[in-house]
Amino acid sequence: MRFMATYDFMETLRTTNQWLGASAQALGSYPAASMTANPALQWMAAWGEVTERSFARMATKPDWGIYNVVGEDGRDHIVDVDIEVSKAFGDLIHFNVQGRDEMPRKVLIVAPMSGHYATLLRSTVVSLLPDCEVYITDWHNARDIPVSEGKFDIEDYTLYLVEFMKYMGPQTHVIAVCQPAPLTLAATAYLAEEDPAAQPRTLTLIGGPIDPDATPTDVTDFGNRVTMGQLEQSMIQRVGFKYKGVGRKVYPGLLQLSSFISMNAETHARAFSDQISRVAKGEAGEHDKHNKFYDEYLSVMDMTAEFYLSTVDRIFKGLEIAKNEFVVAGKRIDIGKITDVAVKTVEGENDDISAPGQCVAALDLCTGLPDSKKAFHLEPGAGHYGIFAGKSWRNNIRPLVLNFIDQNSGPRSVGGTQAKPKTAPKAAAKPAPKNAKAS
Template sequence: MFVLYKAYEVQRSLLNAGSAMAAMTVDMLNDPRNPFAGTAGTQALASALDVFAHASAPRGKPAFGLRTVHVDGQSYAVTESTEIHRPFGDLKKFTHEGLPEDAPRLLIVAPMSGHYATLLRGTVERMLDRNVVYITDWADAKLVPEAEGRFDLDDYIDYLIGFLEYIGPGAHVMAVCQPSVPAFAATAVMARRGHPCRPATLTMMGGPIDTRESPTAVNDHAITKHYVWFKHNVISEVPANYPGAGRRVYPGFVQLASFMSMNLGSHMMSHYALFKHMVQGDGESAEATKRFYDEYRSVCDMTAEFYLQTVYVVFQNHLLPKGELVHRGHAVDLSAITDTAILCVEGERDDISGIGQTRAAIKLTPGVPDEMKKYHLAPEVGHYGIFNGSRWRNAIAPVVDEWIARHDRRGQGAKLSVVA
């Protein structure tokens, strides 16, 4: 499996060259000086080559690119800053002048599952209306030198605790998909310690808290193969041309291939639709599709230890809901959570985290009063629609807004230094 990454790098170099040549040919075909430009045949060929050029183009880490936010008819400039820089992930902050000084502080925990935190750009933008928003900006493991050491589930939990300590008491947490498990665990760890920076609310959206509920194809894939199979078949070594050379990782391109193969027909139809939009001159629709795939195809690597531990802990052995998860030698006791309000959000058509997997958190927190627990099922919403798109903005985000407002602890305490 260690040769896979090198083979991918060779293929990537060839595709990059092919993409550049295709893009040059498109320019030539569409050049006004070309006597055949604008004809049906030339337009179709140029559109086909453009689709290929876009699909095979190299992609790096996207920028959030949030410049302005519109609140109650007013436009405000967005300020983006990196508050904490750590080897495996930064803490970013977004704010604007329209927010009051005592605006709620929200930590959005982005997935470490092959995509960058920018996949949640729409989530950040919407929650920025009423909150100072922080987000975990996880690093691409192939860019982290081996000298920085390991990064596993324990480290992930420690990072979250450290970020919450920086933000200070009374902060709110929103975990999107995969990080629902470590965010839930971090909340329990902080509750057991009586930590003053434990979150006021914890919103978990489409998270695999208990994957025994309504298993999906993703869950089935994880349990039909032994842990050792994953170790020997999907883990590779970073090649010498990256700063993280020698580090064992779960490559982002493998994750992307897995996700695309699950809905291959839909992706093929999307690209065919892109081709038709371009032939018809519908630039707006074509650009919307391109923007989606620019983000979707931008992938990063995960450390092998984090990926394998997630497979073992979350999908194969369900250690958190069974009360068997251990963090730094101590059991993660979910019953220790007593004053963090829990909101669970699921999508009716989620094919990654099935209905009931996130809702399980309601039953797993007996110490939290019923009035501080809420479940919301979003009708006709798939996995990505939970945190992006019109249904997220207009139907789901208002539920989160109301929950944060109801349980906000404004003006509590001063900022602590990072200790985790």
Template sequence: MLYSVYEMNRLAMTPWRAAANATRRMMRAPWNPMGDTVAGRTMAAAAELFESVTRRYGKPEWMIDATLINGHTVAIEEEVVWSDSWCDLLHFRRDPQALVEARGKREDRKVLFVAPMSGHYATLLRGTVETFLPDCEVYITDWQDARMVPVSEGRFDLDDFVAYIRKMIAFLGPEVHVVAVCQPGPPTLSAIALMAEDKDPSRPASMTFMGSPIDTRKSPTAPNILAEEKPFDWFAQNLIHTVPAPNPGALRRVYPGFLQLAGFMNMNLDRHVDAHWNFFNHLVEGDGDSAEKHRVFYDEYLAVMDLSEEFYLQTISDVFQEHKLARGIQEHHGRRVDVSAIEDIALLTVEGERDDISGIGQTQAAHDLCSNLPDELQLDWVQPEVGHYGVFNGRRFREQIAPRMRDFWDEKGGAALKRR
């Protein structure tokens, strides 16, 4: 019922958004003498603010057309190299001829980014991808919005997520470096542990976990505490809703993205209110650069996707309430996941000093679980002065974290391959 009410409210606002858009265009038209007045700019700013906060934001585009290598512009083409009902594996293919001209013939690192399936689209890692394009073959998981997946495609739970990760790693081969950002840390570690126990020849060279909830008992944050305090039935009864028609996934039971977004916003509500107030003032003052930065950030931040009921509830149960992987009792389709089986896959963990989503120690817990992995194949880094998003994006990520990741892949990832 809640989902249907949300959709009806969104549709009811359509004429008001159209009116706001018309007002904004009229106030900014070059022929309108009011456009350059404070009153005109205020009306245009109010109209744009109204439209932006009442809009449903669709899946963002990657908008990565090229990268710069040694002063040469190298064109980028997105290509889907592996696909299933719930995920596409994207490759950011660099133009081969331009690449050779830019830095000669050489084989670059192959990196798989496992994007979060926690409400936002994979494009949240756009800056992360851009950082590594000059010297890496970059692949990323592009998860599907459950609202867009027909019921006929079947269920999708945490076990399916693990199976997808294993299939994609196997597809890319043993020299790939796997990077799990935030939510996919536990299932990615599970997939790699299963590959290690099976002595799978395509197991990766290294694994990196960034701000991941490997063990949420350590330094619990507000989301962790909420998951612990509320009984499992509360999540099932209050947060799961049915996708209404005419969405492709009509009748599918999901955790709606708009509820996840509401949770994100409420964690730092004052900051978001201030950001929108400043956006309004920048528009009135004619500060186009500051206004555009706001648009770019919130066009991404407000674009959210639904999660399937079974995936969301199993994640709540296994990761945040029962801590199954951390306690050594996680199972995949009835088979116990033995993380200690990992012996020749290099491990890097990255945490943010000010992370209010995955607290200090939650990601580091991966080192304790990999009890048979030699110390020389392990590395831990806590980045000072960054929060959760600063772990994988922003200036400090580009200047301090990314170089460490490259060195780790080359040194410890290479050493891991030599041990096989």
């Protein structure tokens, strides 16, 4: 009960601050307060508005907010978010564009399970929708999953990806963003041995810790500074009585958020101070830059304890993917078995979470893959978020990824027979890069 009490205490602090913010905003907004020439009341209301909104977002799952996309016909087409595969710990969802023919490129985005919802990749989805049929993994908040659903660790995560890839078929192009990169690589290798015909056509790994020791950062080296016992005692709590997952052991999203904020505490403090000033002066808007960013950034989800601990123990401490020793359901996965899935890695020059060198290590592990099916790109000046959601992604990386997809969308030889794609690629196939240095 000690851990459950701690979880409820954190939730109590959150709701208390939310209530204080709402109260301050209400008190400072009374008409009577306007009768006094005291700016302190305006600042109190502004502080309350920013505080209430911030703490309320921490317990709210953001909406996708993708309502339409402009088609090749120049018309707006409604976008429906359809659940294709529903499972206890996560769904496979499809952004179904109404009134548009199915796009030749079928893309599966594997979203990270690292404290934020899949909506963190909203801008990535939006940028791909005009040219692709876009699917994404939508992981559930562990606090809302009853204990009766059982455990969920990195092996279960990998098997979820295997199931999603099988469902989507062999003409799928997979893009894994950050944390899931090593497990997506393992899932592809699993299919290479168990069901080769179900493998995706291409695999793009963006800023993921394939080999965390290749270029250690404060984030990836964290696991080496503490023992697993210390980690379990200090980070793991039981979900409180407020949620359906009551009693489940989790790594709370609020703890993860505190870690995120502490990394750049001064920057965040200044951002909130400036926003309070803008609200007090009447210069802020409902969807201004600050709110747009922090509505997503502050929305956090709990991870199951077994997923968090097994990630640290096996990916970061044990380096099971980096050493090609990863085991799923008692079966050792050999990444060298990947022989005809084109693999591309993308890294950011200024990435302080998964530094350059960590993700490109995947290409060395693919010993059975010819160089013509390997490619990597190092984006100059880009940080971690920029390589999948910022200007670097939109202007440079996205076109390279789409070109890589088109280059590797031809028929595949599986078991001596040619497997033809269901639809022809949008652009004519071109020879893949002959060496890993190609973008």
